[in-house]
Ligand SMILES: Cc1ncc(C[n+]2csc(CCOP(=O)(O)OP(=O)(O)O)c2C)c(N)n1
């Protein structure tokens with residue numbers, strides 16, 4: 001099995017001098033740290049409340065993968081768009097959604113980002129160019145091509161970052177999307193967040209590939225790269241040329257980013273401790289944790305001190321706790337609201353929405 | 363009034379909407395350079411070019427999903443399925459993403475797409491190519507389904523579908539493409555264009571004795587049956603063309619049944635959980651006291667579409683069957 005072997009945390013600073021990184025100011029660097037820490041505390045808090053049965057359904061935690069969302073989204077401009085699968089909390093916070101609206105969504109409350117109608121797997125914020133949050137493995141990949149298609153159609157200089165898992169790469173819809181993206185030069189960058197497992201199935205047991213999953217791009221004549229996802233510097237440096245090509249020449253790419261999730265596939269993963277060893281998990285936590293890696297880099301660079309990091313963590317935890325209180329105190333959607341947000345024309349009370357019967361409850 | 367084919371009527375609607383709104387574009391297999399597998403889009407690529415009329419590879423999940431994604435950013439794709447029978451390879455996009463992206467985003471997103479193409483049996487192409495999935499899609503809240511029976515309705519409904527801000531699935535018929543009918547020129551119409559709203563049924567024939575409810579080609583079968591009933595049996599059947607399955611014009615159905623006291627729901631789809639089941643339920647629920655007989659249904663014979671050409675004709679509803687059913691309750 002070939003994946004990008006995780007480098008030691010000291011080695012990750014090597015991309016600091018890349019043009020995309022060398023002019024970053026202190027606030028921005030600390031901002032990346034805060035963004036990752038906020039994702040982690042948000043999810044740890046969510047987990048606690050999940051265990052207290054404040055929410056239902058699945059809860060797919062992103063913990064361990066934070067640098068991927070924060071690093072890639074940090075390069076996005078006004079016309080860049082984001083779409084991902086169901087492990088979507090990290091991307092949501094990285095695009096600027098509030099903890100409150102996200103936590104309230106998990107609690108199934110009307111104040112949630114989707115009014116409690118989407119749940120953990122279906123966060124959306126179109127005003128922040130964030131198009132979900134999709135529960136069907138691989139189902140979002142044609143939509144990602146479509147966002148890119150629309151950008152090109154409208155003559156906008158932008159790209160779509162479409163995230164998927166290492167298990168999703170075997171879905172037909174993904175391959176159809178790759179063909180369309182390459183055939184029509186759509187500015188979409190498929191980002192495979194390779195956390196080595198799809199539920200309990202390792203990459204070796206699920207995929208046939210040349211040297212890595214991204215290399216399948218060769219079959220479509222697309223650009224691709226494989227790199228490590230523990231350092232924000234490296235992620236930014238490696239994404240940048242692909243983003244430029246998407247912006248300038250509408251060229252699609254596949255990027256495979258090696259990463260790791262610490263928790264089970266979802267919190268309900270009954271076999272979370274069976275398909276991989278405790279040692280493997282601890283190795284990632286101790287040696288390759290993206291937050292620790294970045295914290296060490298910033299301390300080495302003299303950007304901040306350990307106490308600053310602690311303060312940022314404390315603030316993030318407080319914010320997460322407050323968001324849980326907000327969620328807890330928020331009202332549920334009313335049963336009468338179940339049939340809102342089904343049809344645009346009905347919601348808006350247009351003529352089309354008032355003509356004919358739309359719902360068939362009795 | 364001028365007479366044009368069903369195919370030409372759809373083509374006019376597409377052309378007019380392409381000209382009206384720069385966000386409208388057509389995409390599908392063979393729709394551009396080949397002029398359309400059934401020539402619905404003939405000449406449109408030549409006239410409107412690569413940007414507005416796009417040949418897609420045989421990749422229904424890919425290009426339909428792409429259209430859904432593009433619609434979230436404000437484009438209005440009109441996507442052709444060469445046959446609706448091919449929808450199943452793209453079911454996740456059609457059934458999950460298109461129907462639910464609005465709902466799951468709490469109303470932040472909408473999906474103004476049209477998916478269109480023929481959905482009919484009767485052309486001896488066997489089970490894989492003869493599907494009529496209107497009931498399947500009408501079952502899914504968030505989706506709209508229309509089945510035009512005449513050139514007039516095909517044009518007017520298509521224009522409404524393209525302007526609608528929800529996903530609309532238009533099910534046409536290869537058997538109807540060559541049928542002609544009166545469609546006014548735009549300058550003959552008040553407002554300058556032909557629009558048939560979704561959710562409005564049309565009484566295609568007036569009658570006092572029995573109501574025949576149908577959609578798509580079954581409407582024409584009902585009209586033939588109604589002519590026989592009138593000529594040979596002195597029974598005046600009223601034919602209600604649903605035009606739009608969801609939204610559904612319940613009022614027109616009920617008004618007719620309240621007048622006639624009898625109803626047969628006719629469709630070319632299979633019987634189990636078909637549109638007819640829903641309509642029959644609706645009639646008994648809303649107009650029970652007005653009924654003089656049980657509501658009957660006529661659908662295609664409940665098996666995959668048979669190939670054998672003479673026998674397939676008998677698998678689908680035909681006029682004398684409707685006549686017999688009508689006589690059994692009149
Ligand atoms: C079409 C479909 N099949 C199966 C599932 C159930 N399922 C959800 S996530 C998942 C594993 C996917 O793994 P991967 O793509 O690697 O993403 P990760 O969970 O690691 O982020 C499975 C089997 C689903 N949601 N959709």
Ligand SMILES: [Mg+2]
Pocket residue numbers: 165166167193194195196197198199
């Ligand atoms: Mg995975």
